[in-house]
Amino acid sequence: MSGAQRFRPGATGRFRLGRKKGGAEMILTVTLNPCIDHTVKVEGFAPGGTNRILASRSDAGGKGVNVSAALKNLGEDTRCLGLNFRQNGAFLTDVLRSRGIDCDFAEVNGALRTNIKIFDAATGVMSELNERGPEVGPEALEEFEIILERCLPGASLLILDGSVPPGVPAAYYRTLTERAAWHGVRTVLDARGELLLEGIRARPCLIKPNREELEEAAGERIVSRRDAVRAARRLIGLGAGMVCASLGRDGALLVTAGEAYFSAGADIPVRGVQGAGDALVAGMSYAMVRGLPLPEILRYGVAAAHGSLILEGTQMCGRGDFMKMLPRISAERMD
Ligand SMILES: Nc1ncnc2c1ncn2[C@@H]1O[C@H](COP(=O)(O)OP(=O)(O)OP(=O)(O)O)[C@@H](O)[C@H]1O
Numbered sequence: 130m131s132g133a134q135r136f137r138p139g140a141t142g143r144f145r146l147g148r149k150k151g152g153a154e155m156i157l158t159v160t161l162n163p164c165i166d167h168t169v170k171v172e173g174f175a176p177g178g179t180n181r182i183l184a185s186r187s188d189a190g191g192k193g194v195n196v197s198a199a200l201k202n203l204g205e206d207t208r209c210l211g212l213n214f215r216q217n218g219a220f221l222t223d224v225l226r227s228r229g230i231d232c233d234f235a236e237v238n239g240a241l242r243t244n245i246k247i248f249d250a251a252t253g254v255m256s257e258l259n260e261r262g263p264e265v266g267p268e269a270l271e272e273f274e275i276i277l278e279r280c281l282p283g284a285s286l287l288i289l290d291g292s293v294p295p296g297v298p299a300a301y302y303r304t305l306t307e308r309a310a311w312h313g314v315r316t317v318l319d320a321r322g323e324l325l326l327e328g329i330r331a332r333p334c335l336i337k338p339n340r341e342e343l344e345e346a347a348g349e350r351i352v353s354r355r356d357a358v359r360a361a362r363r364l365i366g367l368g369a370g371m372v373c374a375s376l377g378r379d380g381a382l383l384v385t386a387g388e389a390y391f392s393a394g395a396d397i398p399v400r401g402v403q404g405a406g407d408a409l410v411a412g413m414s415y416a417m418v419r420g421l422p423l424p425e426i427l428r429y430g431v432a433a434a435h436g437s438l439i440l441e442g443t444q445m446c447g448r449g450d451f452m453k454m455l456p457r458i459s460a461e462r463m464d
């Protein structure tokens with residue numbers, strides 16, 4: 130079986146292979162629930178007491194935005210689509226533009242939600258306070274869908290990543306996956322709960338649950354790698370083409386109906402775990418649009434995740450680190 134055939138299990142003949150000649154196609158990412166991550170550093174966090182802030186920073190965030198940032202660093206053409214908020218959304222678009230990342234957001238009344246992260250330097254523990262964000266109405270979704278329809282014909286892949294704001298239906302990722310399929314574009318889905326289970330029914334080519342998300346979706350406890358493969362195949366039975374089960378420090382698996390690969394990763398100094406899953410999605414997508422075979426898709430993903438893990442905060446993998454990591458990452462066949 131050729132590499133190009135291998136990475137599209139379950140796909141029909143309508144889906145395009147790899148990229149168009151000349152590489153004109155781009156990877157689209159969707160962020161429906163962007164946010165501002167406000168991180169403060171304290172020494173010995175005392176709940177109920179007065180805490181002195183040693184350092185603080187604000188970053189524009191969102192899972193799809195992270196994936197686009199990693200893809201851009203790897204040298205891949207990408208565009209961020211989704212929803213943004215009128216009141217302070219310029220914070221997000223300015224950051225993207227300064228990094229040379231194209232974006233096209235439907236604008237919604239209200240402000241970007243803020244997620245406060247309290248990092249206790251004494252214990253290394255991060256406490257998070259996440260806002261729910263403003264309600265989104267059907268007009269905003271219609272505007273977003275018009276943008277998506279305009280962009281899909283030039284896309285090599287659609288990546289749906291993260292939660293959705295209040296007002297967005299639980300079956301929304303399913304709808305978007307179906308729209309992409311209509312244009313012959315495959316979808317990668319990284320979400321949890323109903324968003325994931327509903328989305329799977331539209332047959333995304335890849336989903337990327339972490340251990341907790343996989344346990345929740347498959348309704349099974351996962352202790353061993355074998356458990357993860359079994360749970361992944363349960364989701365394949367529901368419609369997913371491939372499942373990448375990311376197991377944090379225990380590595381990652383890439384599972385299809387007939388094959389399973391495992392990558393333990395490499396021994397690296399871990400400086401920031403946030404966004405490792407998004408970098409994993411970016412690396413795998415980068416390999417998929419190049420028509421690489423399954424073990425390579427997994428290796429590229431894990432190399433990108435490692436390139437992100439060695440950087441503090443949510444910073445995404447750079448191309449130099451990715452190239453250095455790649456030879457250190459292996460993927461072994463499991464069955
Ligand atoms: N502490 C760690 N040590 C080594 N590798 C790690 C560690 N954490 C993550 N990884 C690598 O990064 C991959 C993705 O991480 P993880 O499973 O935590 O994703 P995630 O929970 O989806 O993350 P997020 O949603 O915050 O981006 C793992 O499969 C593994 O290869």
Ligand SMILES: [Mg+2]
Pocket residue numbers: 319339406407
């Ligand atoms: Mg994740």
